[in-house]
Amino acid sequence: MLNFVNLFVRHVTKQNVLVKLQYSSQVLPQFSSEKYNKTRKDFTTAESRDLDYFKKILGAQRVLTEDSDVLPFNVDWFKNCRGQSKIVLKPKSVQEVSQILSYCNQRKIAICPQGGNTSVVGGGVPMFDEVILNLSLMNQIISLDAISGTLVCEAGCILENLDNYVREHELIMPIDLGAKGTCHIGGNVSTNAGGIRLLRYGNLHGSILGVEAVKADGTIINCLKTLKKDNTGYHLKHLFIGSEGTLGVVTKVAIHCPVKPKxxxxxxxxxxxxxxxxxxxxxxxxxxxxxxxxxxxxxxxxxxxxxxxxxxxxxxxxxxxxxxxxxxxxxxxxxxxxxxxxxxxxxxxxxxxxxxxxxxxxxxxxxxxxxxxxPAADLAGAYLYTYDVSLPQNHYYEIVPLLRERLGDKATKVCGFGHIGDGNIHIDVVVPEYSSEITNIIEPFLFEEVAKRNGSVSAEHGVGCRKPHLIHYSVDEDAIQLMRDLKNVMDPNGILNPYKVLPDVYE
Amino acid sequence: MLNFVNLFVRHVTKQNVLVKLQYSSQVLPQFSSEKYNKTRKDFTTAESRDLDYFKKILGAQRVLTEDSDVLPFNVDWFKNCRGQSKIVLKPKSVQEVSQILSYCNQRKIAICPQGGNTSVVGGGVPMFDEVILNLSLMNQIISLDAISGTLVCEAGCILENLDNYVREHELIMPIDLGAKGTCHIGGNVSTNAGGIRLLRYGNLHGSILGVEAVKADGTIINCLKTLKKDNTGYHLKHLFIGSEGTLGVVTKVAIHCPVKPKxxxxxxxxxxxxxxxxxxxxxxxxxxxxxxxxxxxxxxxxxxxxxxxxxxxxxxxxxxxxxxxxxxxxxxxxxxxxxxxxxxxxxxxxxxxxxxxxxxxxxxxxxxxxxxxxPAADLAGAYLYTYDVSLPQNHYYEIVPLLRERLGDKATKVCGFGHIGDGNIHIDVVVPEYSSEITNIIEPFLFEEVAKRNGSVSAEHGVGCRKPHLIHYSVDEDAIQLMRDLKNVMDPNGILNPYKVLPDVYE
Missing domain, CATH: 3.30.70.2190 (Alpha-Beta Plaits)
Known part of the structure; x- marks a missing residue:
């Protein structure tokens, strides 16, 4: 994945190259706002005085504004989504995150929190000009208690690095996934990442002992407990697990690491x-x-x-x-x-x-x-529709042959693979090029079939910017309304990762 | 525990017996409102027209109003807390719960949801005259998928009954605790009960696949999924796990049952x-x-x-x-x-x-x-102060000898026992009779010592009515404020289990 990012940087060092490439679907995806037909909400456009403030907080080095510097942060790894941000901020501490959010909240500047940028649903890249808050410099391991198996670290730590570190102490990370060499633990928590070993070690709602997160108004919510049992009031950390940065920015996590198998x-x-x-x-x-x-x-x-x-x-x-x-x-x-x-x-x-x-x-x-x-194989050299759904086990594979038949020769390949123990199947449809005709053959058919079988239209990859209009297949209106109420009370100006997770009222 | 309840019923069939007994600390505890010095909030007192409505919904049989019938529901098993409710309602369906809450919310009548009434912190009994919503008749098993290990049932099912049932299908319940013969699964979920086997099977945030709950305004929130992976929007079920009935009444749960060990x-x-x-x-x-x-x-x-x-x-x-x-x-x-x-x-x-x-x-x-x-042994024939705290393992036992020394002969016994794998210790102080002098020797000393060691003042038993003033030892003010915001958005009239969990602003 790093190769991919490097490729971009190499290709776009000159402005004219960028202009040439930006509509080539082979290299740069279409702007998400066009692809998903979105209208920019009424946020403030950051201007020079805002940049001055960011530079005052972070120093000029950690405020990226050159197009060539910003571009890799605007595009997701799957080449599906592309934002139009002009600013990347790279905080190094929770206090910096807090100051940035507090300021942006007052100024009504929208923010896109970003981890390792391996989201499959465009959750980590902006839709329009949201300021990208990239946490890659918050990558310190804070403590490890090898007896109880408790690791405390910053959100920007790469999953594989953490796994290597705890393995030296005879422990392993409770999650493992294909993107481990790039994804951040903060992103894993924010998206409630599932992965390969959920069957054995359970999900992150069970493994995460504590979270430190920053609310939209800059308030630091410190639930960074390292205790396995703690019933003191509402269990706030779970609000930040799986809400994809729309309720707060996860800055630190405490995670229970199982004993390394002998x-x-x-x-x-x-x-x-x-x-x-x-x-x-x-x-x-x-x-x-x-x-x-x-x-x-x-x-x-x-x-x-x-x-x-x-x-x-x-x-x-x-x-x-x-x-x-x-x-x-x-x-x-x-x-x-x-x-x-x-x-x-x-x-x-x-x-x-x-x-x-x-x-x-x-x-x-x-x-x-x-x-x-x-996933990388299916992505190579073609356009990939990738679906991540859960189904009761007895219906697990049924949709793959249905789709194969429905698409006929229009698809180069339709395949299914996944974590059967968790009822989670990934369905990949590979086609020569993106077209709305093919999209319309697959969708909403696939989602309707999932809903018919009491499945979930997003198993482990979340909603991001690609699925808000789909969550009604899995969640009823009263529950969506409660989600909106929560969003409203925690981020009344809606600055945190807008256009993601929750459908607009008219959707 | 059932013996205890029967005892009450036998003793209090006549009103004059009740009057005689009600101030005897040996038989009936002091009113919680006096013991904890609480002032009744400005809720409506239910009157005959409200009773008429309840009877219309439930039928007269499932609306208890005789003092002798209501008394057992006003007192907790530990004989620590005693409410003054005049009405017990026994719904049989989520629709009935919804109708009751919707009505009470409009009338501003306070509600105390109640499961098996085995709370250690008085979470399941009223403080004043809250209407008791007892879920014991919602005790149906809805489905069991023996392959995936998914049990769906109503909230009033007794834990031990569920365990017996799933064992017939080669599965076990993922939680086990001393009160299993009396406690309800809905209460387990609402209090995030821990228990004996958390070390192996993890906590309820990990095991609970889905929840159906009713908000204060009667809205039914259906998150009753049976999928292990489901990332469609905010993970609402976790709001109801551990919030002790203050954000909603849990009516059904879907729970993952591990394979029965051979x-x-x-x-x-x-x-x-x-x-x-x-x-x-x-x-x-x-x-x-x-x-x-x-x-x-x-x-x-x-x-x-x-x-x-x-x-x-x-x-x-x-x-x-x-x-x-x-x-x-x-x-x-x-x-x-x-x-x-x-x-x-x-x-x-x-x-x-x-x-x-x-x-x-x-x-x-x-x-x-x-x-x-x-716990039953320490409770027998004396007054028991029981504390449920979490501590990092290397400090796990330190507070027991400290307390022993501090209390000297004033205590009959100070002992410690618990789940060391989870850092959760129970500390029991047995004294001949309750006195504020002894309370003042133990508290806040014990909580300060827990906080000094980065522990939690409530590990697995929750906050209830006995600990709201203590949660600041484990949770900072910004987090408490966020809890208040959540309470306010989900239960703006504050009718659900008032006087519990969150401290009043002045506390």
Missing amino acids: SVTVGFFGLDNFKNILKLYRSAKSSLGEILSAFEMIDREALNSSAKYLNQNLPISEYPFYVLVETHGSNETHDEEKLTQFLSKEMESGLILDGTVTSEPGKMQYIWRFRESI | SVTVGFFGLDNFKNILKLYRSAKSSLGEILSAFEMIDREALNSSAKYLNQNLPISEYPFYVLVETHGSNETHDEEKLTQFLSKEMESGLILDGTVTSEPGKMQYIWRFRESI
């Missing part, structure tokens, strides 16, 4: 049909019980795409479906025994047609890379 | 001093890893109290400290091997002085009973 094993299996995947999942829950840490499914199309992108051979021969199972345990002998018993039982039963099991780090990484590279 | 083992160990308990905890986390489901500590005084109450011999000979370890696993041979290796290692190291390990259900229950009976 033994890790990965199994990769080929299966004949989806029904067998569900049967295998039930069997794994029973046989592998407490050591099951991931149960991922990948369909043939998704795996082939990834193999081509990685230019590597498949780990096993070709099957309609694949399952990746990972175990985390404290006793290698016990874990191997459990996994071997499971494998031999299910090869005998015929659920598993072929498989490989390994506990060698290099081989495990090799297998995981096939799973983790699918 | 193998359960309990170890009970004697130790010499508290430092060794911490060492043992570290060792257990490493050796027992993923199968560790409870790690409880009990001091000598607490265990002796429980043994005397149960009239049973101690499971092992007498030591200054005891540890109860429980494992949940999927393979009995593996689990026993892990626990035996752990035991022999730590008996050799000298951390464990004596111990017993069992996987026989009867014997495990026998051991657990000593732990679970401590």
Whole structure:
């Protein structure tokens, strides 16, 4: 992902290059405001006196205003969204964040908080000229209590760096996701990121012990407790988990880190049909019980795409479906025994047609890379519609063949993969180029099908700027109204990440 | 606990008996309003036309107004709090709850939502004449998906009944606590109950998949999703988890139930001093890893109290400290091997002085009973000050000896026990009778000592009517103000569980 950003910087150092490129869908996406047909709200446009104030707070170095400097922060990694901000601010402390927000709130200048900019729904890039508040310089680890497993750090820490750090102390981060090398923990918290190991270590509402966040008016809300049990009043931290920076800017987090497993094993299996995947999942829950840490499914199309992108051979021969199972345990002998018993039982039963099991780090990484590279593979060299939905497990895969049939040759590929243990499927539709015709074939059809099956139109990636008009498929009007009430009481001027999460009243 | 309620009913069938008994501290506690020096707020006093309305909604049978019928609902199980309500309502559906709240909100009649009435902080009984909304008739199980482990039920279901039910489907409830035979799941959710197995299965913010709740104005907020991943807008359900019925009345919950362990083992160990308990905890986390489901500590005084109450011999000979370890696993041979290796290692190291390990259900229950009976034992025949606080583990036990010294012979007993894995200690002070002198010796001293050590003055039992004036020890003013803002937007007339959770502005 860093390559992508570097590419931009290289391409746009001269203003004329920028002008040439900005309408080329191959390189720079269309402006989000045009693509999503948005009207700018009545915010103040930042002017030179505002820049002077920002520079007074941060120093000139941490206020970016050159187009070439600002551009990478305006575009998301998926090349779906593009804002028109003229200013990037890079605070280094909660006090600076507080001063900036307090000022912007008074001046009614809109703000787009930004972490690692890996959002799939455009949550981290501006829609118009919102000032980008990028937290990448707030990247300090504050403390680690290795006994209780409590890590306290700033929001701009990169997930993978944190994982490497706590691993030195025999702990692991409770979340893991494909973008770990780029995404920030603050962004993970703000979007309630799910990821690969939720099945084992639970969601962030369970793992996050404390949060420090700044409200729109600059008030610092300090819920940075490191206690596992704390029932003193309303549980405010949960307001900031998953509200995508619209209720406050997360500046620090305290997170519970589980013990690093002494033994890790990965199994990769080929299966004949989806029904067998569900049967295998039930069997794994029973046989592998407490050591099951991931149960991922990948369909043939998704795996082939990834193999081509990685230019590597498949780990096993070709099957309609694949399952990746990972175990985390404290006793290698016990874990191997459990996994071997499971494998031999299910090869005998015929659920598993072929498989490989390994506990060698290099081989495990090799297998995981096939799973983790699918989004990048689908994104490479074409336009990608990517959907992140939850469904009850018995309906998990139904929408993929429906979409395939509906799109016919209009799509280069329709594939499904995801975290079956959590009911979360990612559906990718790859087409040669974006067109509203294709959009209209997929949407709202896909969302209606999800709603029919009591699913969620946004499982782990949030709403951002791309889905506010869809949340009514999953949330009723009274609940949306309560969300609006909360937004109104916490950010009455609406300056925090506008155009995101909540639909406008007319939508 | 049911015995307690029956006792009341038997004793108070005649009005004159009630009058005689009501000031006897041995039988009926003092009115909370006097004890906590509260002034009634400006709510409407329900009158006959209101009763007519309630009877129209519920039928006369489910509107209790006889003093003898109402009394048990006015007093909490710990005999600490006593309200003066004249009316108990027993709705059977969310629509009835909605109608009642909508009406009361318009009439400005205050409401006290009530579950199993096992609150330790008086959260479930009224302060003055709030109408009691008792949910015990909303006790239907709605659905169970045994594959994904999702239970949906009404709020008035008793925790133990639910556990028995899901066990028939090879699942368990993710929470377990001493009051399980009486407490309601709705109360568990509303108070974010912790309990014994939080160490393994996490807290309710992680386990609760969905909530249906009714706002003060009668609006039904339906977040009753059964999905593990759902990021569609603000995560409203967390507003109702732990807000003790002050933001809404929880009417239904969807909860994730883990797989029932195939193998359960309990170890009970004697130790010499508290430092060794911490060492043992570290060792257990490493050796027992993923199968560790409870790690409880009990001091000598607490265990002796429980043994005397149960009239049973101690499971092992007498030591200054005891540890109860429980494992949940999927393979009995593996689990026993892990626990035996752990035991022999730590008996050799000298951390464990004596111990017993069992996987026989009867014997495990026998051991657990000593732990679970401590509150009832301390409560029997005397006045009990009970404190539920969280502390960083290295300060976990420090306050118990401090209090012992400070109270001298004024206390019959000062003891500590709790969930060390979660940093949650319960401190019981038993005295012959309540007196403000003793209260002043303990408080605010104890809370100041907790705050000094960055602990929480309410770990798992909440704030209720007994702790609003204390939350400033754990929460700063800006956070309290945000809580007030939330209360104001969700319950502008303040009718829901008034005098609870949030301190009055002057407190």
